Amino acid sequence: MAVSTVKGALSVDTASPDGSAVDHVVHQIRELIAQAGLKVGDSLPTERELCAQFNASRNTVREAMRILKAYGLVEVRPKVGATITDNRMSRAIELFSFATMEVSRKTFSDVQAFRDLLEVGSVEQLFDRICDRDIDELHSINAKLAGIHDLEEASEVDFAFHVRLISILDNSAILDVYNVMKPIILRIMQKGKTRRTFKTETFSEHEGVIEAMSHRDRLSFQYRLRTHLMTGFKYFNEEMEASA
Amino acid sequence: MAVSTVKGALSVDTASPDGSAVDHVVHQIRELIAQAGLKVGDSLPTERELCAQFNASRNTVREAMRILKAYGLVEVRPKVGATITDNRMSRAIELFSFATMEVSRKTFSDVQAFRDLLEVGSVEQLFDRICDRDIDELHSINAKLAGIHDLEEASEVDFAFHVRLISILDNSAILDVYNVMKPIILRIMQKGKTRRTFKTETFSEHEGVIEAMSHRDRLSFQYRLRTHLMTGFKYFNEEMEASA
DNA sequence: TTTTACGTATTTGGTCCAACAAATAGTTTG
DNA sequence: CAAACTATTTGTTGGACCAAATACGTAAAA
Known part of the structure; x- marks a missing residue:
């Protein structure tokens, strides 16, 4: 305290809550x-x-702290008390790990188009930064597809591959967004696939992308990656086209 | 209840929390x-x-409900009880409206590079979909910059302009991500600018983008938009480069 | 008799209090 | 230097009361 009797209309305004005591404490x-x-x-x-x-x-205070904790703004341990943190991003991730919603055709195309813009669209910056270790690690991640036991595991590997790919950009905004969308992306990856699909098709598609990268072949990279992202679209039937 | 004694290993697995009673109830x-x-x-x-x-x-139950409420999964009114909702997206948005963190140089370049990939990179799909109403509405949004009274308002208009731009893509994944990042983007937009900057530079940069769109001039669109996004970068000094 | 209006009782979340359990940091003791 | 102890702090419980919203029954009016 002490500072800022004037602070007023600055950035921290949570507006006025609904009047509940807990919100007030928050x-x-x-x-x-x-x-x-x-x-x-x-x-x-x-x-x-x-x-x-x-x-x-x-x-009341405890319920308020629960909210702050749920928001990932404080971390509290017995005896030591509450300390300020910032795990909002990971909270945002948990947020969407809930409610196993079904992936619609539109969701699929939207998300994959989004990923296309990020992954395929960043080819220039990507190729500027690529180094041998990137290639090696992509290979070793992709190799894990051979040993997968279920779809869950397979999609995790698939996801890890793409995260490793864009991590080359060293852009935390993109990385954060990817992590937030992870649960949805995982579902999309699993859609219509089997363990065998991952071990064969997905694996070789990834290998193709890596090869294009190691050859610094922009066109091949874009074509292979784009094709890879759109694999799976065929598993969506046209049902329910017009939904408000 | 009744159904699914078998359900077990399906999708809803929150794994086992830290063992706290509240988490258990959640x-x-x-x-x-x-x-x-x-x-x-x-x-x-x-x-x-x-x-x-x-x-x-x-x-304990109440603290658990506080968490669910904070996650936007239930809505509870006195007497009527708790009902299921899904306000996760708006919660995610609130999440990042907090903690008025300072925008670092790296944050700026990361976020703007991200937006570059989305906005500039989607030129093909964008130009495929553009219609006259899009142009008109972009004009009218941008016109509001003339009447702004403070930076807050100005950045809101600026943001609205870009949201309207990408809304042409009809891609809700991109739109959602933009809304989640809105608070950060607003800060970036305000960085180093004054009311006058918005009324003059920002306004005319937007007009230039619109003009390129109405002429279906891809190159001009990309150049103008990219330049616009990188305006403001000059306001960041090199301080604090190496932060773990 | 039917319908409307009112008022009461019940239900339900919101808040508070007091107490105990568990965990841990710091202190004391061997 | 290590182990045990103590005090502090969060975690959890049970209970109590309030205010508001609802449900329901009664009374009044058509």
């Missing part, structure tokens, strides 16, 4: 963090201190 | 939802029923 804690300029790693007051400070019961 | 509630096949709009048992069902105290 708001106050966030204000506290902002005003005290707490950074990642710093400690928050103990629950009971917060109770006294905000005139709230311990349960 | 897990059980999610299992309950899955097993009972509850859809959005359906009701959950009352808190007290959940207490009895899971042998947990009411506070």
Whole structure:
């Protein structure tokens, strides 16, 4: 505290919550963090201190902390108390690991078109940065497809391959987005495939992409990768085309 | 209940949490939802029923419900109880509206490179779909820059312009990702700019992009948009290059 | 008799309190 | 230097009360 009596209309405005005591405490804690300029790693007051400070019961404070924890903004260990963190990205990932929604035809084409823009579209920056270790590691990741036991595992390997590919770009925005979308991408990868499909088709498609990379063959890279991304589209039938 | 004594290893596996009672209840509630096949709009048992069902105290159940609420999976109103929802996307957006982190040089270049891949890279698909209404609406959005009063408002208009641009693609994956990243993008847009910058430079850069679109001039579109995205990079100094 | 309106009782989430269990950091003791 | 102890702090429980929303039954009106 001390600083910023004026702070007011700046960035931290959570607007006014719904008036519930818990939301109010959440708001106050966030204000506290902002005003005290707490950074990642710093400690928050103990629950009971917060109770006294905000005139709230311990349960109310605890529910507020649950929210902050769920948002990945604080980490709390018994005895040591709560410390500031920033796991929002991983929380966002967990968010979408829920609710096993069915992948629609439109979802498939949207997501794959999106990935096409990122993976195929970044060919120039990618080829600028490629080094031998990238090629080697892509090979070794892809080799794991031979030993997979179920679809889940196979799609994990497939995903790891593509993450390794774009990691060459050294762009954390892209990497973060990929991780957020991971659950959806995994489902897309599994759609219509069998273990055998992964071991044969997917494997050789990946190998083709790697070969194009090692030869620095832009056109081949783009063609092979694009084709690879669109494999699986055939497994979607045309049903339910018009959905509002 | 009734169905699926076998269900076991399917999709809903939240793995086993850290063993805390609250996490356990969260897990059980999610299992309950899955097993009972509850859809959005359906009701959950009352808190007290959940207490009895899971042998947990009411506070524990409430903390679990706080988590589900924070995840945007349930909505709870006094007296009527908890109903299933799916506001995960809006929660994800809220997630990143927090913690007014400073935009680093690397964040800037990463995010803008990312946007470059999406916006500039999609020129073919974009030009395939463009219609007159798109051009008109882009004009009218951009016109709002003349009447802006502060940076916040200006960046909102700027953002709206780019969202409208990519909305032509009719790709909800891209749109969702853009919305999730909105807070970060807004900050990037504000970096180093003034109201005047928006009213003059940003405005005319947008107009240039629109003009290229209306002429179906691919090269001009790409050049102008790419230049526009990289405007602002000059406001970052080299400080703090090596951060682990 | 039927329908509408009102008021009461019940249900349900929201908040608070007090107490105990478990885990851990720091301190003391061998 | 290591082990045991102590105090502190989170984790969990059970209970209590309140306020608001709903359900229902009763009374009044058509």
